[in-house]
Amino acid sequence: MEILLLIVGLMLGAVLLVGLGDRLRLPWPALMVVLGALVALVPGLPDSFEIDPELILPLFLPPLLFATAQRTSWSLFRARWRSIVLLAVALVVATVTAVAGTMSLLVPGIAVTAAVALGAMVAPPDPVAVEAVAGPVRMPRRLLTVLQSEGLFNDATALVIFQAAVLATVRGDELSVGLLALDFVVGAVLAVLIGLVAAWLARQVLDRITDTIGRSALTLVLPFAVYLAAEQAHASGVLAVVVTALQLRRLGDADEAAERLVQRSFWDVVEMLVTGVAFGLIGLDLRQVVTEAGADLPRILGHAAVVCAVVVAVRVLWMTVACLSVRRRDDPSAAPRTVREAVVLSWCGMRGLATLALALSLPATTASGAPFPHRAELTVIAVSVLVVTLLLPGFTLPTLVRLLGVSETAEVEERAEQRINRRAQRAALTTMAAAIDRPDSEGPLPEEVQAALRERIGRLDAVLSGESMSEDERARFRAIR
Structure with a gap:
């Protein structure tokens, strides 16, 4: 009953904060995190809400990924393949490497695999957070497209690295870069195949359902089924859901105007409610994280501040190099084209659901029965990076875009x-x-x-x-x- 009351309360809070966010011109998902944190501090509430961490990604990520992917297309990804590879793969690997190296210096004796696991937790900007925070802000569509493309694919890279690092830590093995790369390639190929087959099968079923509501209901079940099927096949569930959404849109009938209107309204409501519950859970879990840290919290927060700085610095450096590369190629559709755009893209590295789920899914013990090394510290640092990269940009991004004049560029493009x-x-x-x-x-x-x-x-x-x-x-x- 407590879980049911919690979910209903978070949904109601999301509905109310959508209006408040519009009035204050602030991203309502960030307000949901604050609301969740405040609710968690209310005396008399249970110390923790027992939601299995392994259910966080399967419950929240598939529908939100599916909704976000429906706003793009295969042609857009073909045009943006360089950005996707550089941001969703190369930048994630660079961030994991930098964070793992930093943790090795801050915490002498920490296992390299545990440090890599932390890097994988904090490396990928979350597509849901990026869409919720950056979407309503007036910025050129090129920038928002880059952020959406990055967010849709970087979780796949981070999840493969995280799972390999945690497994190596539990077993006490060394992390093999070659096997890690092979797992990533095999998982990506399988995910693409699963997504294409699922989209074709769904299209066959949709063509035989005449009721518009029934067709919309099928699209609600589809992302969950595809995600779970891919995970069971040891493929990337994230990538499979994105491919399914893109291919299903490509196979759709351009004349199905009524159905598109119904599904658009349907998915807007689903996206708002699921996003509200997800971001509210982020705030609620802050108390649990602080409790696990105990008396070591001040020291851990110091380490978290350093890791936050490293995460932001890596992204700033990467976007600066990307800006120079775009200028040399003189591609008018690429981003960032200017220093101002590079600053905005650097500031939009919001972490979210994936970071929270991975942090809370760290096992308590290793295969030998020993405690997982530095588990509490890794969890606190990961959640700290989440809060800093989500709330700080969330409340300052509209002002930053306006001060840099990026919104004026957006107006020119709109005209x-x-x-x-x-x-x-x-x-x-x-x-x-x-x-x-x-x-x-x-x-x-x-x-x-x-x-x-x-x-x-x-x-x-x-x-x-x-x-x-x-x-x-x-x-x-x-x-x-």
């Missing part, structure tokens, strides 16, 4: 997109008018069709005012009406 949209709208009106003026080989259009077209042209004509149409075009369409 350019609007001009392209107007050209497309004018072309659509021309085609509709031609359908009335020049009947095809089957004869003139029925009167009711002509009337519907004239009504549609009239509505669009009313919308396309000012600069969107020339006087000659507007006069022509009025004559048709």
Whole structure:
């Protein structure tokens, strides 16, 4: 009953904080973390809410990944493959290496594998956190696309490294880089195959379901089923869910307008509620983490501050190098193109669900029965990095974007997109008018069709005012009406 009350309360809190966040112009998921932390401090509540850490990722990550992946496409990933490889793979590996080296210096005698496990926990910016915090901020779409692409794939890299490092720590073995790379490649290939097959099967089922609500319900179950199937096959569940969402969108019927509207509204609600519960749990788990640290908390927090600085410094350095590379290639669609954009992308390295789940899933003992080395310290440091990289950018990103003038660049890009949209709208009106003026080989259009077209042209004509149409075009369409 306590768990049920907790979930309902977090959902209600998410609904209320969405409105508050809009009024304060602050990201409501960050407010949910603060709310969860405050609730955890209320006297009389249980010391911990017994949610199995192994359930955090399977419960929350699949639907949120599926929802985020539906906002992109295969063509976008083909255009951004360099950014995906550099950010979702290379940057994660660089961060893991830097954090592991830092921990080896801060904590003499710590097992290298345990230090690598910490690096894997804090390395990947979370796609849910990035979308929730950076999405509402006015920034160029290029930057948001880079962040979304990075977040959708970097969890796969971090999870492979984390699982290998923890297994080596438990067994007392050394970490093999070669086997780690092989596991990553095999897991990625299997995940892609599972995602493609799942999308094809789902498409076959959807084509045979006539009810729109039933089709939407299937898409809700699908990400969980794909994630669990991939994990059972020792593949990347994260990658399998993303591939399924992208392929299912590619196989979809472009004329299914009603279904798209229903599913968009349906997934917006699911995403809001699941995100609220997930980020509320992050705040609630802070008390458990502090309790585990005990009297060593001040010393551990000092180490956490150093690790936070290293994580941020690695990302800043990486984005600076990326900016120089983009300038040399002179690619107008790439990012970051300027120092200001590099600063914004560096500041958007928010950690979230993946970091929390991995931190709480560290085993208590090794295979020999000994305590897992420095488990409490690793957990506190990981959660500290999560809180710092989530709350600090979450509350300051809108101001930073405005001060750097990045929002002005976004407005310029939006105006350019609007001009392209107007050209497309004018072309659509021309085609509709031609359908009335020049009947095809089957004869003139029925009167009711002509009337519907004239009504549609009239509505669009009313919308396309000012600069969107020339006087000659507007006069022509009025004559048709």
